[in-house]
Amino acid sequence: MKKMTRYRILMLFSLMIVGITAHSEPYEGVKDIALRRFPWLAKALVFNVIPGIDGNEVFELSSVKGKVMVSASTASAAAEGLNWYLKYYCNRSMSHFGDNLNALAKLPEVGKKVRVVSPYSHRYALNYCTISYSMSFYTWKDWERELDWMALNGVNLMLxxxxxxxxxxxxxxxxxxxxxxxxxxxxxxxxxxxxxxxxxxxxxxxxxxxxxxxxxxxxxxxxxxxxxxxxxxxxxxxxxxxxxxxxxxxxxxxxxxxxxxxxxxxxxxxxxxxxxxxxxxxxxxxxxxxxxxxxxxxxxxxxxxxxxxxxxxxxxxxxxxxxxxxxxxxxxxxWVLQGWQQNPANGLLAGLNKDKTLVIELFGENTNNWEKRHGYEGTPFVWSNVSNFGEKNGIYGKLQRFADEVYRAKNSPYGSFLKGVGIIPEGIYNNPVAFDVMLELGWHVDHLDLKKWIGNYTKYRYGKSNVNVDKAWALFLETAYSSPEVNQEGPSESIFCARPAIDIKTVSSWGTRKRNYDVAKFEEAVRIFVTASKDFEGSETYQTDMIDFVRQVQANKADQVYASMIDAIKSKNAGNFKSSSAKFRQMILQQDSLLSTSKYFSVNRWLQQAINFAGTKSDKANALWNAKTQVLFWGPDNNPKTDLHDYAHKEWAGMLSSIYLRRWDAFIDREFAQITSGNVSEPDYFKMENEWVKTGELYTLKPLKKRERDGLVKRILANNQ
Structure with missing residues (x-):
C-alpha cells in the first residue's frame, strides 16, 4: 500500500511537471527579443531545450512545417541561434550603426539541420570606458536595445x-x-x-x-x-x-x-x-x-x-x-580583472584562487600578454580587443589578427586557460564589422576564413549581395581593416579635430595620425562601394557605412592639405597659405555637411541623450556639461595643458562647424598675420573650449537633401575637389 501511494504521488508529480512544461515555452526572454525587433519572424519561432555537448553550449536550427526550430542548451545559445538564422538565412541584422530588419515575404527554410557548439564558456562584452563613452546617458529604452543586441551576438557575460x-x-x-x-x-x-x-x-x-x-x-x-x-x-x-x-x-x-x-x-x-x-x-x-x-x-x-x-x-x-x-x-x-598594461601583477595573481578568477586580456589587437605571461600564470582568461579608444571616429579593426590570435591562443600550450573571447571597446558606436566578427569567433572551433566570412557579412548587413560591394570590401580588408604589425591605439585620427598647431603628430595624447594602410587603395574601394548606392537607397546600414567611408576619405585628404598649410607657414608664402587654408576650411564645412545627414555622426544625438537623461533643470544642465566636457577638453578645467584634451574627440556634425572650425579659424588668422606682419599672440584654445562647453547649444541636425548629399559625395571622391 505504501509503495502504491509513493508511486501514485510520483506519477502525479510527473504529470504536473509535464503539464507545466506543456504550457510554458522555453526561452521566452529570447522570443521576446524577436517580438521587439523583428516581429515578422517571432510567430514562426519554436524554441526547445537540449543538453549541452561535453559541457559546452550548443544550438541547433531546423525547419518543420513552416516553423523555425531553435533548440539550445542555454538562453544565450538560443539567442545566438536566433541571430544565426536571422543573419545567414534571412540576410538581416541589427547593429549600433543601423538595422537591416525589414520583413521577409517568405521565411527561408533550413535544409539540413545545423548544429553549432561554442568552444568557450564565456563570450564577454564591455570595457568600463564603454559605459561612459557610449552609454553615459542611456535610458531603459537604450539599455533594452543594447541587451537585445548583446544577447543576439551570444554575449553571456557583460560588465x-x-x-x-x-x-x-x-x-x-x-x-x-x-x-x-x-x-x-x-x-x-x-x-x-x-x-x-x-x-x-x-x-x-x-x-x-x-x-x-x-x-x-x-x-x-x-x-x-x-x-x-x-x-x-x-x-x-x-x-x-x-x-x-x-x-x-x-x-x-x-x-x-x-x-x-x-x-x-x-x-x-x-x-x-x-x-x-x-x-x-x-x-x-x-x-x-x-x-x-x-x-x-x-x-x-x-x-x-x-x-x-x-x-x-x-x-x-x-x-x-x-x-x-x-x-x-x-x-x-x-573576480574579473583587466589584463591591461602591467595589471594584474603576478604578485597579485599569486595570492588568488585561480578557479574563482578571470582575466580579460584587453589589448589583443596589439599584445600577446596571455603568451608572455604564461596564460597569466595559469589563470583563466578571455582574449579580447579594445580597437577603439575614446569612441573616436575612424575606419579600423585588425580583423585578420582577431581570427588568427584567437585560434593560436586556443591551440597553444596555454589553450586550456583560454575560457572565452570578448569585445572591450572604449566606445561601441563605430566599425560594426569588428564587433560582429569578434563575437562570432566565440562559436568557431576551426580557424575562421575571413574572406569567406566577409562575403556573408555584406549580405546580412545590407540585405543582399552586390558585386561592387563585395569588391569594395575585399579592398577594405587590404587597407583600413588590415592587420599590420604596428602598435596602434585605435583608429588613425582626423586632423580636423586637433587643437591647431604646427607639425601635429597626434590629436590625442596616445593616438596617431599615421595611416598604416594604402590610402589611395582605400579611396578606390570607397568609390567602388558608392557605385552601388542606387541599389541600396532604402538601406540604413548601407547609407550609414557609405557616409562613414566617405568621411574617412575626406579626413585622409585633409592630411595633405594640412601639410600644404604647414609648408606655406614655414616658407612664409602668404599666397600658398591663403589658398591651402581656404581649402582646409572648406573641407571642414563639407565634412560637417556630409555627417549631418546621419544621426550616428552628429553631436546632437549625444547632447540630446544627455538632456533626456535627467529630469530636473539643474540635472539636465549638469548632464549637458558632462557630455560636452567629455568630448572636448576632458581634464580639469583649471588645467589647459591636460593630456586628456581631445582624447574623446568626435568627427561629428555640429562639432566640426562650431568648436573645431573656430579653433582652426583662429589658427589660420594668426598664422597669416605672422607671415604678413610679424609677431601675433597665439589663440587661447582652452578658453574657446570652455566657452563651447558652457553654451546650451545642441546643434540640431540640418541634413542635406539626397541630391545635395550625393553631389557632395561625388565632389569629395573626385580627384580634384
Missing part, C-alpha cells in the same frame, strides 16, 4: 556597473559621511568609469538624489533582463578603493594613489591588512545585496589601475584578502 552610485552612497552614510561629503566622491554621469576604476573622485558632480535613485532603478531592470536572456552581469566589487578623505575620519592604513592622467587626484587604496577593510567591504556588499540581490556571481575591480601605487602592499596577501572578503559575501563569485 554592468550601472547604479553603483547608490551602493556607495549607502555605504558612505554608514561610515559617517554626510550628503555633501558623499557628493564630493561620486563622479558625474559621463565620468563614472574612471571613478570606479580608481582614477578620480567627484569629477562631473555633484549627482543629485533623483539621478542616483534613477540609476538604481535602471540597474535593477538591467539585471532582471540580463537574467531572462542568459547574460551574467559583472558587478563592481570592493577592491580597496575609498575616498581620499576617509583617512581624515578614521585611523587607517592607506596607500595614496597619487595623480592620474590630466591632473586628477585618485581615491586612496585601503590596505586589506587593515581591520577597517573588512568593515567597509562588508557594508558595501550588504548594500549591494539590498539593491541588486544575492544572485550575482561576477565582480570587477582592479587595484592599482593605470599606474596606481602599490608601494608598501604585499600584493599576494592583498589579492588573497580582497578575494576572501568577496567570497564571504558572495560565495562562489568570480
Amino acid at each position: 554592468a556597473p550601472v547604479g553603483m552610485e547608490g551602493v556607495w552612497q549607502n555605504t558612505l552614510r554608514k561610515l559617517g559621511y554626510n550628503d555633501q561629503e558623499i557628493a564630493g566622491f561620486i563622479a558625474g554621469p559621463a565620468f563614472g568609469a574612471w571613478w570606479l576604476m580608481g582614477n578620480l573622485e567627484g569629477w562631473g558632480g555633484p549627482v543629485s538624489q533623483s539621478v542616483i535613485d534613477q540609476q538604481v532603478l535602471l540597474q535593477q531592470k538591467i539585471i532582471k533582463r540580463m537574467k531572462q536572456i542568459g547574460i551574467e552581469p559583472v558587478m563592481h566589487g570592493f577592491y580597496g578603493m575609498i575616498p581620499s578623505s576617509l583617512k581624515n575620519k578614521q585611523s587607517i592604513k592607506v596607500i595614496d594613489q597619487g595623480i592620474w592622467a590630466g591632473g586628477f587626484k585618485r581615491p586612496d587604496f585601503l590596505l586589506p591588512e587593515d581591520p577597517y577593510f573588512d568593515k567597509v567591504a562588508d557594508i558595501y556588499y550588504s548594500e549591494m545585496k539590498k539593491l541588486y540581490g544575492e544572485d550575482l556571481h561576477f565582480f570587477g575591480g582592479d587595484p592599482f589601475h593605470e599606474g596606481g601605487s602599490s608601494e608598501g602592499a604585499d600584493l599576494a596577501a592583498s589579492g588573497k584578502h580582497i578575494q576572501k572578503v568577496m567570497q564571504q559575501n558572495y560565495p562562489g563569485a568570480t
Whole structure:
C-alpha cells in the first residue's frame, strides 16, 4: 500500500511537471527579443531545450512545417541561434550603426539541420570606458536595445556597473559621511568609469538624489533582463578603493594613489591588512545585496589601475584578502580583472584562487600578454580587443589578427586557460564589422576564413549581395581593416579635430595620425562601394557605412592639405597659405555637411541623450556639461595643458562647424598675420573650449537633401575637389 501511494504521488508529480512544461515555452526572454525587433519572424519561432555537448553550449536550427526550430542548451545559445538564422538565412541584422530588419515575404527554410557548439564558456562584452563613452546617458529604452543586441551576438557575460552610485552612497552614510561629503566622491554621469576604476573622485558632480535613485532603478531592470536572456552581469566589487578623505575620519592604513592622467587626484587604496577593510567591504556588499540581490556571481575591480601605487602592499596577501572578503559575501563569485598594461601583477595573481578568477586580456589587437605571461600564470582568461579608444571616429579593426590570435591562443600550450573571447571597446558606436566578427569567433572551433566570412557579412548587413560591394570590401580588408604589425591605439585620427598647431603628430595624447594602410587603395574601394548606392537607397546600414567611408576619405585628404598649410607657414608664402587654408576650411564645412545627414555622426544625438537623461533643470544642465566636457577638453578645467584634451574627440556634425572650425579659424588668422606682419599672440584654445562647453547649444541636425548629399559625395571622391 505504501509503495502504491509513493508511486501514485510520483506519477502525479510527473504529470504536473509535464503539464507545466506543456504550457510554458522555453526561452521566452529570447522570443521576446524577436517580438521587439523583428516581429515578422517571432510567430514562426519554436524554441526547445537540449543538453549541452561535453559541457559546452550548443544550438541547433531546423525547419518543420513552416516553423523555425531553435533548440539550445542555454538562453544565450538560443539567442545566438536566433541571430544565426536571422543573419545567414534571412540576410538581416541589427547593429549600433543601423538595422537591416525589414520583413521577409517568405521565411527561408533550413535544409539540413545545423548544429553549432561554442568552444568557450564565456563570450564577454564591455570595457568600463564603454559605459561612459557610449552609454553615459542611456535610458531603459537604450539599455533594452543594447541587451537585445548583446544577447543576439551570444554575449553571456557583460560588465554592468550601472547604479553603483547608490551602493556607495549607502555605504558612505554608514561610515559617517554626510550628503555633501558623499557628493564630493561620486563622479558625474559621463565620468563614472574612471571613478570606479580608481582614477578620480567627484569629477562631473555633484549627482543629485533623483539621478542616483534613477540609476538604481535602471540597474535593477538591467539585471532582471540580463537574467531572462542568459547574460551574467559583472558587478563592481570592493577592491580597496575609498575616498581620499576617509583617512581624515578614521585611523587607517592607506596607500595614496597619487595623480592620474590630466591632473586628477585618485581615491586612496585601503590596505586589506587593515581591520577597517573588512568593515567597509562588508557594508558595501550588504548594500549591494539590498539593491541588486544575492544572485550575482561576477565582480570587477582592479587595484592599482593605470599606474596606481602599490608601494608598501604585499600584493599576494592583498589579492588573497580582497578575494576572501568577496567570497564571504558572495560565495562562489568570480573576480574579473583587466589584463591591461602591467595589471594584474603576478604578485597579485599569486595570492588568488585561480578557479574563482578571470582575466580579460584587453589589448589583443596589439599584445600577446596571455603568451608572455604564461596564460597569466595559469589563470583563466578571455582574449579580447579594445580597437577603439575614446569612441573616436575612424575606419579600423585588425580583423585578420582577431581570427588568427584567437585560434593560436586556443591551440597553444596555454589553450586550456583560454575560457572565452570578448569585445572591450572604449566606445561601441563605430566599425560594426569588428564587433560582429569578434563575437562570432566565440562559436568557431576551426580557424575562421575571413574572406569567406566577409562575403556573408555584406549580405546580412545590407540585405543582399552586390558585386561592387563585395569588391569594395575585399579592398577594405587590404587597407583600413588590415592587420599590420604596428602598435596602434585605435583608429588613425582626423586632423580636423586637433587643437591647431604646427607639425601635429597626434590629436590625442596616445593616438596617431599615421595611416598604416594604402590610402589611395582605400579611396578606390570607397568609390567602388558608392557605385552601388542606387541599389541600396532604402538601406540604413548601407547609407550609414557609405557616409562613414566617405568621411574617412575626406579626413585622409585633409592630411595633405594640412601639410600644404604647414609648408606655406614655414616658407612664409602668404599666397600658398591663403589658398591651402581656404581649402582646409572648406573641407571642414563639407565634412560637417556630409555627417549631418546621419544621426550616428552628429553631436546632437549625444547632447540630446544627455538632456533626456535627467529630469530636473539643474540635472539636465549638469548632464549637458558632462557630455560636452567629455568630448572636448576632458581634464580639469583649471588645467589647459591636460593630456586628456581631445582624447574623446568626435568627427561629428555640429562639432566640426562650431568648436573645431573656430579653433582652426583662429589658427589660420594668426598664422597669416605672422607671415604678413610679424609677431601675433597665439589663440587661447582652452578658453574657446570652455566657452563651447558652457553654451546650451545642441546643434540640431540640418541634413542635406539626397541630391545635395550625393553631389557632395561625388565632389569629395573626385580627384580634384
